[in-house]
Amino acid sequence: MAPIIQIDHLSKRYAGGTTALDDVSLSIEAGEILALLGPNGAGKTTLISIICGLVTPTQGTVRVGGHDIATDWRAARRMIGLVPQEIALEPFETVANSVRFTRGLYGAPPDEPHIEQVLRSLALWDKRDAPTKTLSGGMKRRVLIAKALSHKPQVLFLDEPTAGVDVQLRREMWQVVRELRASGVTIILTTHYLEEAEEMADRIGVIDRGKLLLVRPKDQLMGEFGRKQLTVELDAPLAALPEGWGLRGITLSADGRSLEYDYDARADRTGIGRLLAELGRLDLGVRDVATRQSSLEEVFMALLAGEQAAGGQAVGEQVVGEQGDAR
Numbered sequence: 001m002a003p004i005i006q007i008d009h010l011s012k013r014y015a016g017g018t019t020a021l022d023d024v025s026l027s028i029e030a031g032e033i034l035a036l037l038g039p040n041g042a043g044k045t046t047l048i049s050i051i052c053g054l055v056t057p058t059q060g061t062v063r064v065g066g067h068d069i070a071t072d073w074r075a076a077r078r079m080i081g082l083v084p085q086e087i088a089l090e091p092f093e094t095v096a097n098s099v100r101f102t103r104g105l106y107g108a109p110p111d112e113p114h115i116e117q118v119l120r121s122l123a124l125w126d127k128r129d130a131p132t133k134t135l136s137g138g139m140k141r142r143v144l145i146a147k148a149l150s151h152k153p154q155v156l157f158l159d160e161p162t163a164g165v166d167v168q169l170r171r172e173m174w175q176v177v178r179e180l181r182a183s184g185v186t187i188i189l190t191t192h193y194l195e196e197a198e199e200m201a202d203r204i205g206v207i208d209r210g211k212l213l214l215v216r217p218k219d220q221l222m223g224e225f226g227r228k229q230l231t232v233e234l235d236a237p238l239a240a241l242p243e244g245w246g247l248r249g250i251t252l253s254a255d256g257r258s259l260e261y262d263y264d265a266r267a268d269r270t271g272i273g274r275l276l277a278e279l280g281r282l283d284l285g286v287r288d289v290a291t292r293q294s295s296l297e298e299v300f301m302a303l304l305a306g307e308q309a310a311g312g313q314a315v316g317e318q319v320v321g322e323q324g325d326a327r
């Protein structure tokens, strides 16, 4: 199946000289939730803004549903809805009118059943006649989504949908996004929150300093990087691993009090049994054992560190295994 969005060799250099995007290529499949993860200034908003026709690229092409955003921009834009980072609503306008107005801006004819369906799906129907200034922060964000959905887009961009909102509201937004996906909308969201990407995305793209470092299915990313560490605290400190130590990949801590073992928790043979057997064979007493799993946060930090160590050229081999495979 052809991707719903195809981005090829996209670069953006702003007038001031900042390279906000540097040769980004990416395919987005219909019906997926893709999270673009990256620190401040990584280029996430620039990427979204180019696809939505708000910023002109310096180089490269973008197709939305097969329509080139430069030469066939009307058709491309009709397929897209954008929920911006900033809440900007007409304060005295009612909820329903705000949504109708946006639909009109897209050149779409009135469609009251659709407006009703959108407002109901976002739990805004009871507030349809309320001026937007009387709404809570969470409701205002939902109005922004309703506006973005007013012309029945097939692709929805959410630029940091939960920046600065409390935990409860964040969960509520996640639920809204899941329901949208279930209704067949493709969703691309940007976020600083690893938790958000982990919770919602089918695929995660990591972007830093204008480069797309990698794009992977979330489960694969967690599997590749979500390794576990076993720490065995010894009864008595060791100066070095004993003579005849028969296992590889195990390190002694600097104070000699514990052994550290990094392993793949999903493997058929983790090697933990052999480690414990070796400790028994050498008659080494164990005081305590602990395991911990790397979080996506650590994965992300390792990725960025690897990229910096490589001078921004590529992601460190030891961390990623292979470089940005933006499908």
Ligand SMILES: Nc1ncnc2c1ncn2[C@@H]1O[C@H](COP(=O)(O)OP(=O)(O)OP(=O)(O)O)[C@@H](O)[C@H]1O
Residues within 6 Å of the ligand: 014, 015, 016, 018, 019, 020, 038, 039, 040, 041, 042, 043, 044, 045, 046, 047
């Ligand atoms: N209109 C502009 N003119 C000049 N430079 C810009 C403009 N917009 C963005 N930039 C610069 O481009 C780079 C990427 O910015 P962008 O807003 O795309 O990043 P971001 O990943 O969305 O960041 P954040 O998470 O903080 O929103 C930054 O260095 C930013 O200062």
